């Protein structure tokens with residue numbers, strides 16, 4: 233069966249890095265991968281054409297695809313849009329919600345070749361390999377009621393942080409299964425000393441634990457988790473948390489590696505359909521200059537092959553190709569260091585393709 | 589006029605470090621400071637005696653005091669209390685709310701003597717001096733509705749993240765004024781690309797800005813702020829944010845120094861009444877062993893003198909005394925390093941008093 237892959241370049245550096253992913257997809261096809269690649273518009277670039285960050289056409293294509301590869305969305309050009317529903321971010325949130333992509337996998341791993349890029353002391357991060365499992369279609373991102381309204385003569389802004397047992401259970405199972413495949417340690421992050429919604433979160437995680445007897449479950453308050461990530465990040469294997477805490481902690485964890493330009497992510501739904509994207513954003517300040525690091529985007533292709541298309545061998549080939557270009561000393565600006573060879577976005581793409 | 593100071597030792601290491609603060613207060617009295625010191629129960633130790641983490645008697649004393657010095661609350665002994673309203677944390681939250689202590693000042697500064705304690709590379713943290721201004725009596729910590737209830741046949745947990753314009757303006761002014769006294773840079777942290785409540789937050793900060801023309805206001809999304817703290821913390825001067833984000837970011841910032849045992853904090857209300865406490869918690873694992881670092885607690889006394897009692901000179905004397913014991917190489921276990929002299933809680937107290 234031919235898999236449909238939808239490529240959504242998006243905004244900022246999105247199109248440049250997506251171009252390298254497109255070349256890689258073509259190379260995979262030439263190696264026998266049976267996929268059909270389509271493109272679509274999302275984010276600010278979709279708004280500019282259709283007046284919507286998630287046009288109906290894009291959503292239709294996304295629903296029909298086995299997997300989606302997204303570059304990045306957002307930029308200062310659209311930050312002043314009064315109507316929040318038109319902002320580029322809403323294109324991304326709309327895709328997550330409409331496709332039910334509740335399971336967000338954000339690995340934070342340090343490439344040994346890039347150990348010196350971390351702002352932490354080398355011994356604290358050498359070998360770092362954390363998987364953050366973030367709930368992506370619930371919590372305060374989507375909770376109702378929400379808005380800004382007049383109350384007692386002044387305006388009041390409000391959002392609702394809400395999770396049901398079934399939502400928590402669903403992401404909990406993803407995390408426990410992930411822990412089973414990895415180091416068998418799962419840390420659930422909440423704020424159960426203050427927030428009722430996370431008391432329920434903790435309770436459901438506890439209830440699931442006996443079904444995964446080989447996994448050691450622990451709990452940590454979110455403030456402490458933020459500290460522990462800075463203090464001793466290697467204590468973590470798999471971390472599971474809600475949408476908002478996951479947003480914050482996954483970015484902090486990614487930054488620990490010092491090379492966020494290397495990190496892909498996956499967002500999966502119940503049927504294994506997934507959206508794959510780099511952890512970094514649209515980086516409007518360097519857009520169009522052919523200097524962005526395309527590796528997170530190319531590694532997103534590998535993650536897609538592994539999680540949505542079940543093509544583990546080909547995923548490994550991509551990962552090995554990336555490892556070998558790093559071994560060869562090739563570096564884009566974001567990961568540049570003394571004595572290494574500085575390359576452009578396209579040159580980095582060339583090198584990965586040559587090594588593939 | 590005689591100032592009343594209420595000392596609330598609390599739980600865990602609280603009583604040990606509070607004992608050193610009590611000695612320091614006595615030394616201040618001997619140096620002419622006109623204060624009257626009372627003690628009270630809060631947290632788990634109050635629950636054990638009165639069945640309440642914030643007994644009426646303690647609250648009365650707190651209301652009558654010019655300033656409160658709190659050790660720490662919480663511990664595993666009370667973590668299993670089914671009734672969240674009886675947990676030690678609720679004693680702390682009750683004090684904050686009942687006294688209207690909306691302005692939480694959490695400095696994260698690196699003592700040059702302790703530079704090597706940081707998990708970050710020295711050049712990234714040398715001279716670090718951030719002031720996090722956290723809103724403390726609103727936001728999702730106190731928002732209604734909240735709870736766990738049955739909906740459509742399953743349980744659902746929910747909390748409400750809410751701020752009114754006047755609440756935002758009040759903390760904004762504290763932050764702008766703080767920035768005026770410091771490096772004149774204020775970074776407001778929100779998630780205005782997703783949460784309406786923080787769209788209002790950003791709007792109010794923008795509206796205040798022209799009244800403080802000497803302060804440069806910027807905005808940052810919370811996920812990016814968590815990254816930037818890890819990547820390049822010295823870019824920050826004053827940071828202002830809501831209760832939940834402030835909880836997370838202030839802990840991460842404190843940990844950047846590697847010596848959270850050194851950091852005091854203040855929580856102020858509109859009349860300048862304040863509660864002062866160390867940033868670290870009750871550390872139940874080392875409680876009763878005479879090894880905890882009393883310096884954050886003793887520096888909390890200095891902060892109290894400065895912000896609530898207007899005794900700047902005496903505050904500076906305490907800070908200088910702490911600096912000199914560090915210069916002398918005295919270190920409790922948490923900040924110990926090669927070649928330094930390891931001391932107990934009481935010995936560290938002795939040394940500060942001798943240098944005072």
Ligand SMILES: CC(C)[C@H](C(=O)O)[C@@H](O)C(=O)O
Pocket residue numbers: 306321324325479781782811
């Ligand atoms: C762009 C934004 C809406 C998004 C989020 O907050 O989820 C981003 O920060 C992310 O983490 O993917």
Ligand SMILES: CC(C)[C@H](C(=O)O)[C@@H](O)C(=O)O
Pocket residue numbers: 425426455662677680681835
């Ligand atoms: C103990 C807890 C309720 C408290 C908070 O979350 O505010 C603590 O973490 C703090 O930051 O003072």
